[in-house]
Amino acid sequence: MPGQLSTSSKHRFPNFYACYLLKSLQTPRSAKTYIGSTPNPVRRLRQHNGEITAGAWKTRNGRPWDMTMIVHGFPSKTAALQFEWAWQHPNLSRNLKDADGNGVVGRSRGLAGHIKAVRLMINSHPYSTWPLHVKLFTTEAVHAWNNAAKTYPSLPRGFKSSIELEGVDGKKESIHVGSGRTGPIDIHDTIFIKQHLETASKLRAIQSKVACTVCSSQIDFKAADPLTVALCPTSSCHAVSHISCLADDFLAHEHSKGLIPRGGYCSSCNEWTLWGDIIKGADRRKYGPSTGEDSDEMSEDDPESEAAAGLVDNIVSIS
Structure with missing residues (x-):
């Protein structure tokens, strides 16, 4: 059931699982953001925008939404849920505290704040041992990412970030150069x-x-x-x-x-x-190619699911 940790002895490395950052485009000045996780970012964005069913209720009032960036390469769905929870609550995560138990980052707000927090997370244990990478889909996200580098300049060896201004679904028209991709991102590795x-x-x-x-x-x-x-x-x-x-x-x-x-x-x-x-x-x-964790997301607005993700954060930090 949603919120329970897997007890399967046969762990699979998922083909693709990502944490994502949405920004509301409801008005030119809208600053609403949303952090979630998914094995299929293109489908998930359509759900958030009400084009297909199963969108999170928290995002219904901010439509339309744009996916500004994703973090991908998680070794399991559980790892992605842990990262998602810590990204949502960086001031509470045990993995983002110093030797004295004090948080190294405050509660993040807005797109720039969330991007600053995630850049620190990627360079913090245990996330720094995972093969994580970042895709940036908007010029605003690129600007925030580069500004965050002034505060947190180092990133783990082998980490890659890419600027793909054609968007997660490849449908954006932009005067800026993207990756050259003409379709959606590859979620099948x-x-x-x-x-x-x-x-x-x-x-x-x-x-x-x-x-x-x-x-x-x-x-x-x-x-x-x-x-x-x-x-x-x-x-x-x-x-x-x-x-x-x-x-x-x-x-x-x-x-x-x-x-x-x-x-x-x-x-x-x-x-x-x-x-x-x-x-x-x-x-x-x-x-062969993974299929076991490519099912739809857990209910991101379920308090029980959020508590489970927080529990994972605590378990990993002390294991």
Whole structure:
């Protein structure tokens, strides 16, 4: 039921899950904003604007709404819900407090305030270990993002932000240059999945046993459980390693005391890669494209759901 945490032992890395920031266009001076999460931002925007059913009641009075930005790359729906709650309540999140337990950011208001808060969040643990990226869909969001960089200049290694002024659905007409996309954003992770599965197929066809790039012991690539074997996600590289070996190697080079690395260098191609992409690739080789978490959102206006998301924030911060 909505608000309950998953008890499934078979975790899936979703194809796509995003947290988004809406801004009301009801009047030229409207400052109303809304933060939510979804596996399908294009559909969700239509719901908020009343074009299709199931829009949140909190946004009915601010229509029409524009999606100004999204944060994507979450390793699970639960992670996205945790991030959503913290973005809505940055002054309350345990993950955004200093050593003395004081909040490092106040209650954010307006588009600029929310963007300033999210930039800090992306660089804070545990979010900094996730393979998160940002897409900016309006010039106002781009301006706020660049202004926030003056206060919070650093971002985690491997983080990417893109300016896509054609909008989340690709329908905006703008005098400014976008990404060149002519349709909606890709929520099926098409390029990554195709490339990763092709690399795995080539390895299975060419040879059965390969040497782990970290410990040098042999891996039977055809017989091994994909969840125990890591492939370099760089398209031109065919490096293979034990996932446990690679995790230890990445953590050692990061000089990290954590359990999960953000990323590291491939010892074969020397490209720096995100740990989240390594795990996502293993998931795709094991199960194929994800379908389990592509269902519709939990009720964002349900107090029980919000409480559950806040509980997740607390659980992750002390785990």
